[in-house]
Amino acid sequence: MTVTPELDARVLVWSGRVTDELETSDLSLLEPEEMARFSAFRDRIRGARYAAVHGAVRRLLGELLNHAASEIRFGRHACPGCGRPGHGRPFVRTPPTSWELSLSRSGPYWLCAAADGMRVGADIExxxxxxxxxxxxxxxxxxxxxxxxxxxxxxxxxxxxxxxxxxxxxxxxxxxxxxxxxxxxxxxxxxxxxxxxxxxxxxxxxxxxxxxxxxxxxxxxxxxxxx
Ligand SMILES: [Zn+2]
Structure with a gap:
């Protein structure tokens, strides 16, 4: 994992590349919604990458928010276009926090951006x-x-x-x-x-x-x- 030099003092950016091997230490951190998503991957490598990225992001947020990585709970805001909750911005539901985050994955790569009290979006392709x-x-x-x-x-x-x-x-x-x-x-x-x-x-x-x-x-x- 690498930490990108700060582009704006308010925005933290982390990125990395995961392996294709499933680690139980990652799986053990996931919440039920993530486990369901993981289980839905038919491709073993894609599933392993998903678990590794979410494990890594949980560890980072755990440090940032001073909270156990496995006890972080995520939610989604309603989409401002259609009002549905399925694809709006993600947020940290537990612990309560003013930090906003955005996560992106592509192939073995991932990118996570976070900002305190400010919306942020991240994409990697x-x-x-x-x-x-x-x-x-x-x-x-x-x-x-x-x-x-x-x-x-x-x-x-x-x-x-x-x-x-x-x-x-x-x-x-x-x-x-x-x-x-x-x-x-x-x-x-x-x-x-x-x-x-x-x-x-x-x-x-x-x-x-x-x-x-x-x-x-x-x-x-x-x-x-x-x-
Ligand atoms: Zn929508």
């Missing part, structure tokens, strides 16, 4: 082949497509994934997550650290900071928080 031409219209804004059009073709998949992590980070900070209209969410990929506009019902701030984290050899990640 493994670089993979993407059909940028097919996805661009649905996912990118006009100016993002212009930016992409100025790049050499071999850079397009990586730049698309980087752009995607920025959109997901903003959408997760706002709480709307997967329902965000990504094709209208302008994340200014030419600026590694940018201010972007994104409003959701019930939240007064509509300007967000989005920032790339140092990229890995095969993955990108970004965090977002209210400006």
């Amino acid at each position: 493994v670089l993979r082949p993407v059909n940028v031409g097919r996805l661009a219209k649905a996912v990118l804004t006009g100016s993002e497509r212009s930016y992409m059009a100025g790049l050499p073709a071999e850079r397009l998949p990586a730049e698309f994934i980087r752009c995607w992590t920025r959109k997901e980070a903003v959408a997760k900070a706002s709480g709307i997550g997967i329902e965000a209209p990504l094709g209208r969410l302008e994340v200014r990929p030419a600026q590694p650290h940018a201010l972007v506009r994104h409003s959701v019902s019930g939240f007064d701030a509509d300007t967000w900071v989005v920032q790339d984290l140092p990229p890995g050899r095969d993955h990108f990640s970004a965090v977002s928080f209210p400006a």
